[in-house]
Amino acid sequence: MNMGLGLYQEQTLKLVMTPELRQAITILQYSAVDLVSYLQEQANENPVIELQESAVEMAPIKLERPSVEIDWKEIVSNRATGEYSSHKNESTYNPLDFVHQGTTTLYDHLERQLGYVKGLTALQRKIALFLIGNLDEKGYLEITLEEAAQRLGASLEEIEDVLAILHHFDPIGVGARSLEECLLLQLQHQGLDDDKIVKVVQHHLQDLGNNRFQRIAEKVGCSIQDVQSMADLLRSLNPRPGAAYSQQETRYVIPDVTVEKVENEYIVMVNDVATPRLKISSFYEKLLSQQKSQDEAKQFIHEKLNAALWLAKSLEQRRLTLMRVTQAIVEMQRDFFDHGVHYLKPMTQKEIAERVNLHESTISRATSNKYVQTPRGIFELKYFFTSSLSTASGEAASSESVKRRIKSLIEQEDRKQPLSDQKLSEMLLEEGIEISRRTVAKYREEMMIPSSAKRKRF
Structure with missing residues (x-):
């Protein structure tokens, strides 16, 4: 043996x-909103790229296997026109232009109301x-009154008097410490703070959350x-009065694909409306054609x-892949549509993946x-x-359709005798759907529906 x-x-x-x-894979994963941000980053890094804000209309595509041949050499030769796609029609519609921007903070809302109070x-x-500056995002006061009095050099009574004024501001319940x-502040504002419900709020909220009505x-x-009745009233109140003014990042949903029914056929349209159109800078094209340009610049x-x-x-x-995948989904889920x-x-x-001849990871x-x-x-x-x-007939039922059936049965139940999970399982079995308790x-639980004990009405 030779070693x-x-x-x-x-x-x-x-x-x-x-x-x-890696860039192609990344672009395929982006949603419509994320793709806009990515293109803007690329335009900032690459001086040759220009983005034209006027969007491109969606092009209707029939449910046929696409056979698109793209001449990229022609695209490069026509880069002065700025068109990288075969679509010519333009539209100035941008759905994000019609989104309301909530800029009012809880501090601004309360400060404005403070300006209307006279005699202070x-x-x-x-x-x-x-x-007001020490309220958290829920509208609760984070600091103790004693600490506030110490920092401001005021008496505890003065702090309590001002806090009582804030308790009458909108939204009702703001400035609460628990x-x-x-x-209780919301009940007082509505004139519903009788002794029994006050006692329930002060001592039995945990029992109320667990539907221990007999003990209460x-x-x-x-x-x-x-x-x-008291539980129904308390659940109608707002436990987080300041949440409506929370300044969390807003995520917008723009459909990447649209499916429309025309006569008896479903048409798939890839949504390019919100995506800026890619252009090549004419300045750099002219600079490239000049013979005086240096080799390094060229x-x-x-x-x-x-x-x-x-x-x-x-x-x-990305556009072609989305189109093919959506077409395959529409064909397989025709009964759903x-x-x-x-x-x-x-x-x-x-x-x-097998239907469109792509890898499963690409579909994902x-x-x-x-x-x-x-x-x-x-x-x-x-x-x-x-x-x-599995069903009794040997066919298969989707989990989503079973969820909707469970929700439908619960909505039709007698609230005084709600259906248990075991009873729901038996009812579904009678319909031919084999499912365990x-x-x-x-x-x-995935549909956020409480158990039968918590749904029971007396």
Whole structure:
């Protein structure tokens, strides 16, 4: 056996993740909103790229296997026109232009109301602004009155007097120091703070949350029906009065694909409305054609042009992939589009991958964070991928349709005798759907429906 060292030549095949391939994969994963931000970043980094804000209209595409041949050399030669796609029609419509921007903060809202209060001294206004500035996002006071008095050099009575004024501001309940106080302030404002409900708020909120109405009735000295009425009233109050003015980042949903029904056929349209159109700067094209340009400058411009070209190809590939995947989903879920969610079929990403001749990971990226607008509403593309449950007839039912059936049965139940998870399982079995009690409980919790004990009415 030869154990010596030596030099040998052999051929191997391996996949190399080039920057261009990584960019194409990244673009495929982006939603419509994220793609706009990404294109703006690329335009900032690449001086050759220009973005034209006027959007492109959606091009209707029939349910046929696309056979699009794109001449990228022609696109480069026509880069002065700025068009990287075959679509010519333009539209100035941008859905984000019609989104309301909520800029009023809780501090601004309360400060404005403070300006309407007459007769306050300078110290009282200072105390009020200090307390307003120490409210959390729920509208609760984070600081103790003793600490506020120490910091402002005021007496505890002065702090309490100003806080009492804030308690009358909108939204009612703002400035509370606990959930109990927040609820009591709202009850006082509505004139519903009788002794029994005040006692329930102060001592039995935990029992109320767990529907221990019998225990509360015995402690308070009233009937179970009265406790039920008090629970309904308290649940109608707002436990987080300041949440409406929270300045959290807003995420907008723009459908990446639209499905419309024309006569008896469903038409798939890729939504390019919100995406800026890619252009090539005419200035750099002229600079490249000048013979006086230095070799280093020409090389730089060539590199940037190639990068812009690859970006355009990646965008077009993303559009074609979304179109093909959505077409396959519409074809497989035709009954859903015709009749509703109860006809949603079990479907996996592997089935779609085989149908469109793509890898399963590509299907996952293409449907991630993507939304489709249909005649039945806006859905995430991953909504159509559901697991299956066996039926008595041997066919499969999607988990989503079973969830809707469970919800429908609960909505029709007698609230004085609500259906248990076991009873729901038996009722579904009578309809031919084999499902265990544990699975019913899982689906019910996913739909945020309480248990039968908490749904019971007295």
